[in-house]
């Protein structure tokens with residue numbers, strides 16, 4: 056299990072313990088359940104409203120959750136948050152290439168993370 060610390064300059068930091076079953080939940084779903092006000096619109100990986108910056112509490116770990124979804128790749132590329140080279144590298148080494156994620160698409164793994172919002 057893992058802890059998620061939601062951090063924002065506009066709100067007090069909140070750390071949430073991700074319980075069993077949350078591996079299928081997105082960061083946005085966990086935020087909603089925890090009353091963390093991350094902005095969102097489509098909820099379906101198309102608008103980019105839920106853009107967040109994710110880092111691992113253990114600095115040496117670079118996984119930062121489930122790999123980018125196709126929708127994340129498309130939206131983050133359009134927003135200029137990842138490059139084509141980073142996407143190609145992700146396919147080779149299976150590492151998440153960017154700290155930028157879409158909260159409605161990212162699924163937790165067993166790692167403690169910090170989610171910064173709003174991120175733009």
Ligand code: FES
Pocket residue numbers: 094095096097098099100101102103104105106130157158159160
């Ligand atoms: S809410 Fe639209 S991309 Fe996440």
